[in-house]
Amino acid sequence: MIPDWSSSGTGAAASPWQQQGIAAPAAPIPTTVPGPTLRVIWISPFLLPVLFIWAICYDLFKSELPPGIDQPLKLRFYHSLLVMTAVLGRIFEKLGICSDISLLRLILDGIPPPWRDSKLLISDLKFAEVPVRVYQAKAPSVGQRRGVLYFHGGAGTLGSINAFERVCRYIARETDSVVVSVGYRLAPEYLYPSQYWDCLNATIHFMRNVEDYQVDPARIILCGDSCGANFATAICQILVSRTDLPRIRAQVLIYPGLQGLDFYLPSYQQNRSVPILFQDRVVYCCLRYLSKDTSVVEDVLKSSHVPEDMKLKYNKWISADNIPEEFKIRGYKPQKPLSYKYDVHEVIKQMLEVMFSPLLAEDAIVSQLPESYILTCEFDVLRDDGLLYKKRLEDNGVRVTWYHNEDGFHGVLTLFGYGIFSFPSAKKILDNTVNFIKKM
DSSP states (O other): OOOOOOOOOOOOSSOHHHHTTOOOOOOOOOOSSOOSSOOOOOOOTTHHHHHHHHHHHHHHHHOOOOTTOSSHHHHHHHHHHHHHHHHHHHHHHHTTSOOHHHHHHHHHTOOOOSSOOTTEEEEEEEETTEEEEEEEESSOOSSOEEEEEEEOOSTTTSOOTGGGHHHHHHHHHHHTOEEEEEOOOOTTTSOTTHHHHHHHHHHHHHHHTGGGGTEEEEEEEEEEETHHHHHHHHHHHHHTTOTTSOOOOEEEEESOOOOSSOSOSHHHHHTTTOSSOOHHHHHHHHHHHTTOOGGGHHHHHTTTTSOHHHHHHHTTTSSGGGSOGGGSTTOOOOOOOOOOOHHHHHHHGGGGSTTTOGGGOOHHHHTTOOEEEEEEEEEOTTHHHHHHHHHHHHHTTOOEEEEEEEEEETTGGGGTTOGGGSOHHHHHHHHHHHHHHHTO
């Protein structure tokens, strides 16, 4: 059983999606329950302890913490809190207090740093009607700085500029770059592909106005984690054909999710129950992001949503055969897929679009992509997406810098900068990423 996990704005008059021949996203759908501001209620002091104890038991029975993972007891504690929040959100939704996703957003929004950064000028602005936060060094620069656009993770439904405040501050300080954190609209209030549209609009606006921030147009980097890395990948692919804009210098992809065809790759099998992102939660989160029926999770896990001709076409790119043998040591068993189910395909066919699954882009596009940095974590179900994209890029002559974190897990970066509450692997990940950016 899967726990039920669960802003308005306007686009430009002539959207970049239309320029690329892609339909603009649908209008926002109304929320069926009140927004993230919770009504004041009285909760029995008995309820939260009981829920937390239940969440710990759930974690003990459902999750697996392999040897070598970073600080397993701390991870188990955080995962239990997350499970408790998800369950509490379902209770609140049944009571008409707020949606479950609103409560998760509230909890995952992070705690703002209690101090101002004396070295940075931080401004909340809008780029093409998209909220952004710009981080600039206060000290004057002898020349133009590089620009980094950061797209946060959160499965397209969670996360915020605030949640990644510490990450973006650190990148701006350590690399002496102008960092733009993009606050794209979230699903389900704003349907796919609104999130890509917002990120692309903000990127194009920045690229056309780099002189306002003393940024070198030849040193613009797209960076993201998890689904944010997916957005960065898709935008890089779209922009390769734009001759009216500066060429992207590099793409930085931190534990990216890049395909919706095969959820049975070695990393999915090995880390199927590793917090915080279980194998079935990946599909569940994708379905919620796309506002689709979540009852088809098991069928999707068994690849029943992929037509046979599509499996044959993309097997050369998305296959366990392309994963190095050292990443199969912890266990891998080839899948025996169920037969294709047309009704399941119709529910989630958007998952098989190149925009959603940029690993499916043709070689003619991939070969034009900029220098790339890909970070993978050993205990992450999405690890093999990064490995497969690394191979595709290298096969097409694109220079790739790859860093594999041996003890990290998916989402570890969200807890960066919280002192003893953080994980050492998060610092290693961000330091390695910073080192790459500084070379650009």
